[in-house]
Amino acid sequence: MGIEPDRLHFSWISSAESTKFVEVVTGVTEAVRALGPHQKFVKTNVKVA
């Protein structure tokens, strides 16, 4: 589709796995931050012709 694969993450974390949760969230945040703001699937208002 043209969206960077690193913007999408799937993980299965049990409520007992708090360390894994922290790791995953940190990982996701870092991955997305590295990519910067998403510019593509963003809509602007219709232009006036």
Place this chain on the structure above:
Amino acid sequence: MKVIKIDKKDWAGGLDKASSGYRFFGPVEDKECHNFKELDKGELPDFNFSNTRLSAKSVVFPQTEAMFEYSLDENEADHHLMKECRKNDAPRAVLGIRPCDASAFLLVKRNFDNPEYRDPWWVKAYESTTFAGLACNNPCASCFCTSAGCGPFDEKGLDVLLVDAGDHFLAKVVTEKGRKMLAAAGWNAETDADIEALKKDAESKISSFVPTDKLKDKTTMELYNAAFWEEAAFACLNCGTCTYSCPTCWCFDIQDESKGKSGIRMRNWDSCMYPLFTLHGSGHNPRGTKIHRVRQRFMHKLKYYVDKYGDGIQCVGCGRCIRLCPVNIDIRKICEKMNSYEPKAGDCNR
């Protein structure tokens, strides 16, 4: 009226000269077909086409058009006010529009510009436009313009009629607006060349004819209840391609969209072929089935319009809906059916 000879060598130069006073629109080839678009500076319209895939109506009536805008940003002067969008009303000229598409504007005008109601956006765009049409020397087999009150050299919607005559164009001046545009381009070589023969020749090439003479004498309810609609509508996908490609279809839908602190109110083409078109807030839909919708499209074009304005059908015979319909629903056949319809006892289609 005057005919001016434009040498093709002087074509680009003339357009360039006139471009300070006009925004030019013309057919351009993209992805194997021609469509109208605003020409960039120095870009020439491409006249190597039989007709554009979609009609030229979008030049005056775009598929999506912003009407009003607002901002809630208190730093802006007119915040919290719904304002009419400012448009570019500078004079424009459409080059190479076919006579059928141009005369379609006259049919559409009855809807957008009449004593009861004047649509400001349509009227402004229409009035600022000069239509420099291109006569059809070789009409398609699916065009039936001469049956629809139009023709390959028809002038009534045009300001200038261009005729391609090999190494030059013959430009017939139809209106004052047209004369001004030619003058702005510096084309002024008057000629007594006669375009009548070319016109006759083109008209004789039209091979498709549709009878419309009896439509006005038919009883509306009898036609409405005719049994043939079930069969006529069966294949239809209700995709609306026919209405989007039609130069005379004028329906639109109004939508609001906002983003952050600002937003607009716009209109988008809509189509009687869509179930949503008539869906009421209550959930009831008076045109709830495909048969209702197909019947509406043809009844509007070929009966209601005929009765309301007494000036023929709401169709110019460009043949686009026939060529583009994915399932080959053919307005010529339906028109024939309507025109020749005689109710039989027991005919009823709800």
Place this chain on the structure above:
Amino acid sequence: MSNYTDKIREISERLLKEGRVDMVIGFKQGTMPMMNEPCFVKKPEDVSKLVWDSHCGINLANYLTDRKEKIGVIAKGCDSRNIVTHIIENKIKREQLVIIGVPCKGMIDRRKIASMSDAEILSVAEQNGKVIVKTKDAEKRYERTDLLQKNCALCVHRNPVIYDELAADLVEEQKNVDRYADIREIEAMPPDEKWHLFDDLFSACIRCYACRNACPLCYCPTCFVDESRPQWVGKSTDPIDTKTFHFLRAYHCAGRCTDCGACERACPVGINMRLLTRKLEKDCFESFGWEAGLSLDQRPPLDVYKTNDPEDFIK
């Protein structure tokens, strides 16, 4: 092909006479070259309306949705697979149908023919595997196999998968077809390139939804693009909204699409939206070994859970 037509008429006449069906759904001769119109026949004496040739690319399963009559329906390989899907999804009952199977050698690509000729095409006929294209001043002959609709050239299920009657002997299936060469190319592109590809692919879309409406899978009473409470997608010609429509529609067809090509055939501007549906088809095949519409006894992969479903994307 004329023997197909004869046989179809013969079967239809018999079914209608015997009262086994209330109507037969098929094609009638179109008014334009390379176009036929889907139609129904309710009386035995009207079966002469029915025709069959290489221009019957619209998927007739689309005309079965929620019908209550007993119907004889003419079905190519792909149509039959969509009929299976319809039955599985409760859009029609097997008992209502008499399926007249048409072993198919592929439909002809009307756009390809049109784009090969500068002049207007006046007629297209066929003779011994050759296609004869007539314009005002010329007549050209082509190999039929060079002019197949794109999906037909890739088709590996030309014979109907379910049928009650057959309009001709079964045909040989195409073997060793590489169905996804172009999809693999796109998969290998970096994100930006993909984005530009789709931007360009859908730039001509006029949001008419002919693709959706021609698709037998798209039968939702209210499509997500038409929903107004909430409004999921904007209605203008905004490219983001247009792409949202196409991406989401493709996902809704995942594991159901048979690559019948009706969507692409119907599109008035010739957009190849099958690039999206085929990617999902490929994924379903690779992940679940699934091809849509082959059997009445198997549930589609997206409505069953299996313990061996692939899950390596979950970290």
